[in-house]
Amino acid sequence: MTPTQWLEVHPYLRPLGDLAAEVDRAAAGIHGLEARVPDWEDYRADFLAGVPLLSSSAAAVDLEPGGRMAEAIVERLAAETSSEMLAVELRALHAELRRGDTVPRGIADFLLGDAALAPPSAGLLRYLGWTAMARFLRPVVSAYGAWRDEERWLRRYCPTCGSLPAMAQLTGVEPGRLRLLSCGCCGTRWQFKRTGCPFCEVDSQRLASVTVDGEAGLRIDHCESCGGYLKTYDGQGDETLLLSDWSSLHLDLVAHDRGLKKLAASLYDFEPAHP
Ligand SMILES: [Zn+2]
Ligand SMILES: [Zn+2]
Numbered sequence: 385m386t387p388t389q390w391l392e393v394h395p396y397l398r399p400l401g402d403l404a405a406e407v408d409r410a411a412a413g414i415h416g417l418e419a420r421v422p423d424w425e426d427y428r429a430d431f432l433a434g435v436p437l438l439s440s441s442a443a444a445v446d447l448e449p450g451g452r453m454a455e456a457i458v459e460r461l462a463a464e465t466s467s468e469m470l471a472v473e474l475r476a477l478h479a480e481l482r483r484g485d486t487v488p489r490g491i492a493d494f495l496l497g498d499a500a501l502a503p504p505s506a507g508l509l510r511y512l513g514w515t516a517m518a519r520f521l522r523p524v525v526s527a528y529g530a531w532r533d534e535e536r537w538l539r540r541y542c543p544t545c546g547s548l549p550a551m552a553q554l555t556g557v558e559p560g561r562l563r564l565l566s567c568g569c570c571g572t573r574w575q576f577k578r579t580g581c582p583f584c585e586v587d588s589q590r591l592a593s594v595t596v597d598g599e600a601g602l603r604i605d606h607c608e609s610c611g612g613y614l615k616t617y618d619g620q621g622d623e624t625l626l627l628s629d630w631s632s633l634h635l636d637l638v639a640h641d642r643g644l645k646k647l648a649a650s651l652y653d654f655e656p657a658h659p
């Protein structure tokens with residue numbers, strides 16, 4: 385399944401699909417830097433204590449170059465986006481960022497939740513910033529996935545950046561079927577309990593599931609204790625598209641109409657137009 389095919393069937397997602405494609409093109413056009421993979425032994429104690437990798441001073445992953453990439457994406461899009469509305473917002477954001485003197489570091493801290501930087505269009509900066517940072521972190525996320533003992537994490541927040549999941553994925557076949565949580569920020573996927581709720585951490589059979597007509601592979605799992613829901617991709621092979629979050633925003637509307645609570649961490653917090 386390609387984004388083009390997906391958008392033919394879901395034309396109401398086109399504005400978001402076009403935006404995602406434009407941001408990806410801008411990201412591909414900037415000078416890419418790669419985060420240095422830490423020495424895992426330095427990090428082991430923090431890992432076992434539940435400290436996300438990027439918050440660990442022992443692992444000391446330097447995020448400043450990722451912040452530089454984020455700034456470059458904002459600058460590039462401000463100069464060349466075809467959307468007039470977005471261009472105005474991007475120029476204001478870029479101008480504000482340029483007033484600071486430690487911009488790359490400030491963006492990196494902002495992405496990890498530090499409130500020192502309070503830019504206009506914070507949601508846009510979070511989205512563009514994480515797009516850049518996820519690219520920067522790819523070698524680290526990949527090496528961390530190979531090193532990490534999933535059974536020793538099983539926490540509700542991302543082992544890399546500490547965010548709550550944006551989505552979930554079911555992989556494999558019984559009896560080895562696994563539930564993974566998917567981070568919408570840094571792109572990490574990690575293992576979680578099959579029946580537990582990642583929001584209120586109730587571990588029971590009180591997870592219910594809603595399927596949507598014509599959406600084979602995607603469903604909404606929700607918790608009967610806290611009312612939180614998590615969009616879930618039940619399959620393998622189309623992770624890039626189906627775990628992108630924007631490609632299933634119509635499921636958020638279905639969940640919203642059923643009175644379920646969006647507790648997932650989404651970079652697409654703006655309300656899409658109703659299909
Ligand atoms: Zn993450
Ligand atoms: Zn819950």
